[in-house]
Amino acid sequence: MATILPLKATQYEKRGATDEAALETLESLVADDLAAVNQLILQRLDSPVALIPQLARHIIAAGGKRLRPLLTLACARLCGYEGERHHKLAASVEFIHTATLLHDDVVDASYLRRGGPSANATFGNQASVLVGDFLFSRAFQLMVEDGSLDVLRILSNASAIISQGEVMQLVTNNDSTTSEQAYLEVIRAKTAELFAAACRIGAVVAGRPLAEEETLRTYGLNLGIAFQIVDDVLDYAAEQKSLGKAVGDDFREGKMTLPVILAIHRGSEAERTFWRRALNGHQDQRDGDLAHAQELMRRHNAYADSTARARHYGAVARDALGPFPAHPVKDALLDIVDFTVERGF
Amino acid sequence: MATILPLKATQYEKRGATDEAALETLESLVADDLAAVNQLILQRLDSPVALIPQLARHIIAAGGKRLRPLLTLACARLCGYEGERHHKLAASVEFIHTATLLHDDVVDASYLRRGGPSANATFGNQASVLVGDFLFSRAFQLMVEDGSLDVLRILSNASAIISQGEVMQLVTNNDSTTSEQAYLEVIRAKTAELFAAACRIGAVVAGRPLAEEETLRTYGLNLGIAFQIVDDVLDYAAEQKSLGKAVGDDFREGKMTLPVILAIHRGSEAERTFWRRALNGHQDQRDGDLAHAQELMRRHNAYADSTARARHYGAVARDALGPFPAHPVKDALLDIVDFTVERGF
Numbered sequence: 001m002a003t004i005l006p007l008k009a010t011q012y013e014k015r016g017a018t019d020e021a022a023l024e025t026l027e028s029l030v031a032d033d034l035a036a037v038n039q040l041i042l043q044r045l046d047s048p049v050a051l052i053p054q055l056a057r058h059i060i061a062a063g064g065k066r067l068r069p070l071l072t073l074a075c076a077r078l079c080g081y082e083g084e085r086h087h088k089l090a091a092s093v094e095f096i097h098t099a100t101l102l103h104d105d106v107v108d109a110s111y112l113r114r115g116g117p118s119a120n121a122t123f124g125n126q127a128s129v130l131v132g133d134f135l136f137s138r139a140f141q142l143m144v145e146d147g148s149l150d151v152l153r154i155l156s157n158a159s160a161i162i163s164q165g166e167v168m169q170l171v172t173n174n175d176s177t178t179s180e181q182a183y184l185e186v187i188r189a190k191t192a193e194l195f196a197a198a199c200r201i202g203a204v205v206a207g208r209p210l211a212e213e214e215t216l217r218t219y220g221l222n223l224g225i226a227f228q229i230v231d232d233v234l235d236y237a238a239e240q241k242s243l244g245k246a247v248g249d250d251f252r253e254g255k256m257t258l259p260v261i262l263a264i265h266r267g268s269e270a271e272r273t274f275w276r277r278a279l280n281g282h283q284d285q286r287d288g289d290l291a292h293a294q295e296l297m298r299r300h301n302a303y304a305d306s307t308a309r310a311r312h313y314g315a316v317a318r319d320a321l322g323p324f325p326a327h328p329v330k331d332a333l334l335d336i337v338d339f340t341v342e343r344g345f
Numbered sequence: 346m347a348t349i350l351p352l353k354a355t356q357y358e359k360r361g362a363t364d365e366a367a368l369e370t371l372e373s374l375v376a377d378d379l380a381a382v383n384q385l386i387l388q389r390l391d392s393p394v395a396l397i398p399q400l401a402r403h404i405i406a407a408g409g410k411r412l413r414p415l416l417t418l419a420c421a422r423l424c425g426y427e428g429e430r431h432h433k434l435a436a437s438v439e440f441i442h443t444a445t446l447l448h449d450d451v452v453d454a455s456y457l458r459r460g461g462p463s464a465n466a467t468f469g470n471q472a473s474v475l476v477g478d479f480l481f482s483r484a485f486q487l488m489v490e491d492g493s494l495d496v497l498r499i500l501s502n503a504s505a506i507i508s509q510g511e512v513m514q515l516v517t518n519n520d521s522t523t524s525e526q527a528y529l530e531v532i533r534a535k536t537a538e539l540f541a542a543a544c545r546i547g548a549v550v551a552g553r554p555l556a557e558e559e560t561l562r563t564y565g566l567n568l569g570i571a572f573q574i575v576d577d578v579l580d581y582a583a584e585q586k587s588l589g590k591a592v593g594d595d596f597r598e599g600k601m602t603l604p605v606i607l608a609i610h611r612g613s614e615a616e617r618t619f620w621r622r623a624l625n626g627h628q629d630q631r632d633g634d635l636a637h638a639q640e641l642m643r644r645h646n647a648y649a650d651s652t653a654r655a656r657h658y659g660a661v662a663r664d665a666l667g668p669f670p671a672h673p674v675k676d677a678l679l680d681i682v683d684f685t686v687e688r689g690f
Contacts, residue, residue: 047509048509051515051516052509052512106470107470107471125452129452129474130512131512132478133481133508134505137507137508138505143497144501152485156489160482162478162482163478167472167476171396
């Protein structure tokens with residue numbers, strides 16, 4: 001096995017945006033589909049209750065990468081699908097994702113999201129909970145309109161697993177003894193399962209055999225794990241302005257993410273005492289704690305080695321696509337893996 | 346039209362529990378089904394994440410009337426259904442209901458539910474939001490297992506409408522100019538649509554013609570409206586110990602319910618000044634405000650006349666069942682309407 005050369009912190013923090021081209025390439029390959037999905041999303045956000053489209057637009061129109069619906073569109077095209085059913089399903093996936101974002105921000109008491117105030121900061125926690133419920137219901141309405149019980153099964157299973165993952169995360173919060181394995185199980189459930197489902201339904205809508213569904217599920221699941229690990233690194237290592245949320249949010253919440261777990265496991269007893277106190281929640285945190293935590297993570301190569309772990313999952317995702325014949329979408333999906341791992345935002 | 350004699354407050358407050366026999370009769374007619382549903386509910390609450398069954402059992406096992414799943418079971422039997430598919434669908438209905446209860450208690454910051462501490466009081470708001478999401482997903486998993494797209498459509502539509510109703514309610518909170526019509530639209534969406542769906546899927550599972558679905562939908566919708574009006578009266582007029590939640594919760598939240606709206610519309614300008622301040626939220630409330638509000642509602646016959654409105658919807662519900670041939674379940678469903686309107690808890 002090749003030795004993974006850890007990047008120095010300064011190197012790490014300068015990387016990223018260079019690979020955005022991969023995302024743009026994938027977007028351009030399914031540009032018409034993506035435009036149709038965006039239109040469908042705006043259209044199906046509508047409700048006679050004005051606060052719902054207002055709040056939902058706040059979060060959905062604010063952008064975000066639309067990575068999950070993009071995966072559905074791309075995987076369907078990769079499977080040779082030529083119809084339009086995947087538009088509704090991609091919109092469903094984005095609605096489920098957005099519902100979980102709204103509820104996450106309430107649960108985490110986060111006040112920044114995608115570079116602006118989060119929905120709960122602007123509209124309050126109550127509306128965020130309820131509009132999340134609305135988007136979730138709307139996702140199922142879209143799936144029902146499509147009529148595939150297979151898709152309904154895949155996405156209702158994913159949704160149940162996501163919420164279990166979120167609860168698991170709640171239980172590990174503030175617990176500095178959380179293991180890397182427990183962390184992995186949390187991010188698999190809360191993040192990667194929706195990536196997996198988003199990819200898999202591309203094969204379902206194209207009527208491809210189960211083996212192909214499995215292949216795309218593997219791609220999505222591993223991409224999703226890599227994505228979340230990198231997200232968790234960026235929460236500490238990114239520059240505030242490129243991140244679009246507050247650096248150190250995870251720290252203030254005492255969230256047990258991989259760079260923290262690595263630093264704890266590699267640290268001295270004195271450092272573990274620091275982590276125990278600092279991760280116990282913001283009420284026990286002092287000025288300078290975040291900077292000290294970042295210094296410890298750098299000292300123990302926690303950013304670079306977390307990214308190396310992400311790279312491992314990225315490699316599994318890339319290999320999953322092996323059996324697919326050459327196709328511009330295939331190349332773009334491979335490049336997306338690298339973008340996901342190496343991005344700086 | 347017959348004159349509706351308003352009950353005196355003291356009469357009103359002594360009524361109720363006498364009619365519980367109607368509920369017991371309905372339960373006994375579908376006792377085996379109900380036992381199967383209860384077992385299914387407990388079984389499908391399970392999750393490897395221990396906090397989920399703990400929290401979910403807290404609210405589901407705490408009892409409640411199981412009115413909505415009972416309606417599904419009863420309506421299916423009334424339609425001549427002899428199978429067991431309705432067990433899963435009844436459990437779905439209860440899961441959706443429970444998910445909305447969990448989210449409601451977070452949104453309303455309620456700390457009592459069914460005579461004990463609410464889930465959010467015991468387990469925190471974060472877990473309540475997430476376990477609500479889990480139950481909602483689980484409801485859809487159960488429907489997918491059943492495989493009826495008609496049921497999926499009916500319940501995903503109902504779910505979307507419920508969350509819209511909850512948001513509408515949020516918008517009317519603290520607004521003392523809220524109209525009776527706006528109130529009606531809120532309770533129809535947030536409460537009655539799920540009653541309607543619960544009844545309607547009884548006909549769907551029995552494979553009955555659309556007209557019969559419509560009949561049961563009408564029954565459920567009107568029963569649900571009556572149910573919510575009475576609930577809103579009881580929030581002021583019930584005795585604490587029989588209510589199982591805190592008397593005056595709606596008042597403290599500035600919720601615009603029918604007895605309040607009637608008292609405002611019938612009151613003097615000075616009274617309206619009182620209502621404006623008192624309904625602006627607990628921060629503007631003073632000792633004695635709740636008692637004064639109750640006194641104003643009694644003076645303006647707001648409890649009795651709200652109950653009269655409920656009785657109107659109850660009558661529509663009863664008439665809906667007219668076309669069904671004589672059947673013990675039919676009689677029980679008719680009696681349930683009276684129980685719903687006249688109950689004291």
